[in-house]
Amino acid sequence: MFTDSAPSKEILDKASAAFSGSERISKAVEYFNKNPKEFDERALEFDMIVMKMNSLMKSGIEDDVFRDVTNLAKMLPDGKLPTLLDLSQQVKEDTDSGKEMLELIRATFEEVKGWNWVKDLESDYQLASGILIEGYGELLAKKTKNPKVKRNFVLGFEEVGIVEHPEVGIIKDVLPWLIEEKTEFPERVQWYIDRAAAPQLQ
Numbered sequence: 274m275f276t277d278s279a280p281s282k283e284i285l286d287k288a289s290a291a292f293s294g295s296e297r298i299s300k301a302v303e304y305f306n307k308n309p310k311e312f313d314e315r316a317l318e319f320d321m322i323v324m325k326m327n328s329l330m331k332s333g334i335e336d337d338v339f340r341d342v343t344n345l346a347k348m349l350p351d352g353k354l355p356t357l358l359d360l361s362q363q364v365k366e367d368t369d370s371g372k373e374m375l376e377l378i379r380a381t382f383e384e385v386k387g388w389n390w391v392k393d394l395e396s397d398y399q400l401a402s403g404i405l406i407e408g409y410g411e412l413l414a415k416k417t418k419n420p421k422v423k424r425n426f427v428l429g430f431e432e433v434g435i436v437e438h439p440e441v442g443i444i445k446d447v448l449p450w451l452i453e454e455k456t457e458f459p460e461r462v463q464w465y466i467d468r469a470a471a472p473q474l475q
Contacts, residue, residue, distance in 0.1 A: 283361045285312060291382035298386070298404070301397040311442075312401060318441040319405050320356040322434050327353050329433070338436060340459045341428035348422050354413075357405075374416075381412045402446035406430055432462050439469045 285306055292298040305312035329339055330346040330353070346352055355363070364375045385391070385408050394400045410423035410430075431451055434444040451458070451466050458466065 282309065283364075284316065284357065285309070287378065288382070291379065292386060295386050295391070297392050297394070298400070301400045304397045305401060311398075315398075315402055315405065315443045315446070316357055318438070318443040319409075320358055321441075322430055322438060322443075323354050323356050325433050325437055326429060330354075337459055338461050339429065339432050341425045341432055345422065345425040345429045348417060348419055348425065349413075350417070354426075357409075377412055377415050380415060381408055384411055396446070398442070398446045399449070402443045403450070405443070406447065428457065432458060435465045435469060436462060439465065444469075 285302060288298070288302045289306065292302060326342055326345075329342055330349075334343045334346070336343050360374065360378070363371050364378065365371065385404055388407075391400060391404065394403070406427055407423075410426040413426050414420050414423040431444075431447065434441070435448075435451060438444060448466075448469055452470050455463050455466050
């Protein structure tokens with residue numbers, strides 16, 4: 274599952290600098306710098322789910338399952354989500370779009386530092402996965418200048434993840450939130466959440 278194309282090193286390098294003033298996030302970044310393959314895995318899983326979302330938006334979406342992916346598709350000018358690898362490559366380019374994306378990423382990191390929920394999490398895994406998903410949604414909202422994009426991305430990502438890839442680490446990390454917010458998802462997705470939660474309740 275691991276490849277040389279995983280953008281985790283770039284993400285961790287930028288996170289180390291951006292979150293130096295946040296004790297809780299810095300602690301998690303330090304852990305993953307010492308255990309890079311574990312963050313690498315989550316970055317690759319994230320991109321796998323984003324690519325599945327792109328495939329759904331291109332070929333057609335079951336509204337009663339992936340409701341929020343449908344809503345998100347209507348809000349994206351080009352109807353496509355960049356992967357973390359795409360973003361990593363874009364910011365390396367000495368172009369106006371590359372510089373603009375780098376500024377958006379920096380602004381997103383500043384936003385993340387002010388999120389209260391990150392201070393209360395004990396799990397480095399849940400923190401990293403939560404910041405990847407919520408932070409990406411924040412980045413999209415800034416890029417499209419539409420604050421509604423963030424929530425639709427987060428819910429859409431979690432819908433696709435729990436239905437298509439409930440076994441992967443990034444979805445297992447955020448499963449407690451899916452259980453807590455279950456009623457915000459379509460009924461068919463709630464069934465998948467219950468099924469994933471069942472082993473935890475035994």
